[in-house]
Amino acid sequence: MTELTIAMPKGRIFEEAYQMLIDAGFNLPEEVEMSRKLMIEIPEEKIRFILAKPMDVPVYVEHGVADIGIAGKDVLLELKRNVHELLDLKISQCYIASAGLPNTKMNEIAPRIATKYPNIAMNYYKEIGEQVEIIELNGSIELAPMIGLADRIVDIVSTGRTLKENGLVEYERITDVSSRLIANPVSYRMKSARIQDIVTRLKKIVN
């Protein structure tokens, strides 16, 4: 059996995906101690997990240092990396939407859009033929309309609570997001038996 490297985002998605692998019959220890570790070896299954920032997972996979990985659709859409998208794990489901202060219209000349996802936002407004100015922020996006930096924000919405707490309302739903199993194009061929096996077994758990 060949060694397989899996890139995983730290945090909740890791835990959920890890549980899915256990449910799919992979022999993994129930508890993993992952306080500050960046790599976890599972010799029994010849699997190595590398723990990365969610935005970095497709980068590791594209360069082939990880054979497969788990990445949010939001990240895949934003980064457009050259990876194969194999399976929708249907975990951490949410969506990307535009939001703003209630009962407001967008500035008519060039409304400002604050977002963590400049490419997704740009493509969305391009498609609906709206001329906008994109402002890239790294967090606390909700702040932007409140203090007058932007007319709208484009961000992830899961329950809508954050929006509500900050007095914002959702305007347009842009696209659905969930975690995906992705693969490096070369690994997908060179380790096809192992990767196919994981896909088949996880697919049963998803459905």
Place this chain on the structure above:
Amino acid sequence: MTSIKMFEKPIGMRDTFPITYEKMEAVQQAGRKFLKARGFEFVKTPTLEYYDTVGKASAIYDASLFKLVDSQGNTLVLRPDMTTPITRLATSKLLKEKIPLRLAYFANVFRAQQLEGGRPAEFEQAGIEIFGDKTVYADAEVIITAIELVQNFGIKSFKVTIGHAGVLNCILNDYTENEIQASQLKSLLVERNYVGFEEAVISFDLPKTKSDALLQFINEAANIETIEQIEKYVSKNDSLLYMRSLADLIKQANLSEYVAFDFTLSSHMNYYTGMLFELFAEGSGFPLGNGGRYDGLLHRFGSDVGATGFGIRVDRLLEVLSTTQSNEKTVAIIFEDSEFIKALNLANTLRTEGKLVTVQARNGLVDEEAFVQVFDEVLYVSQEDQEQ
């Protein structure tokens, strides 16, 4: 704006240092010898081509083209691939003299990079093209040559996946309701977005038999061992028979272990009309090369004789190859001022033995100790030596 520093190069451009140069040279020599022995003739084409001819016909995305304007106002491109210029050259001249025609190249191509500044925007490519033979034997020759070329470089762990544009189009058209759906599915396959493919199939609201067939197809077709496995999706047609005989020829050549079939394989360019393939090797995260039959491109250049070929990226090949130790010995001859001729004579004798000899005046050295360290052998020529 920050100003450009003196040592900077345009984004994606790289210097080639001696070690890489030698490695590349060795690959080129071995590759040339291998391909010449198989009857391929090497050609070179210009670095600049017209945008309206080669630029537009090329398989490379427009945004990746380096464009410039000549003194007449025509838009030019730095050649983004070799297949298109060679097609121009073959259709305009060589095909009139010899048909079928087997051509090969080692050349640098230029593609502007959108991601991460350091990725190469100029790199070497090696490849072959066979013009004027529409039989399955030409396609088999291309695939077999690709496999044997890779083996010739000493690469053990590699894989070729083969698909067929005709078979895929047939399946997509048969199981969808209209052309828009078929082309949407096709572009999802180009992106290798299998999840998106499934979502799209479900969203089309097709009759159950059709959508079930497509969903099963996407599950199976990317990794199949034998052509028979795909036959249940397609009514018997020429493309399928073609793939059967291709698989059979590869089997006869005893190379089946390196080959897998992937009928979801698809290119964003519609000039790939028949079989197409990709080449992967362990040791690089990116595909090593690709190829296929591109009768459609020839058609653009006004010829209907058909063509097939492949290209390999030499930079990725170098990444995959283990570093080979050169068995050439380097020698430094360090001479005192009066011993110049003696040093030259000694150097010439050593050179006839195949050694790589550097002749250096001692007075010209700033740090002798550091200098001599990079040589396998160091000889001193001085007055005292003569007396001894």
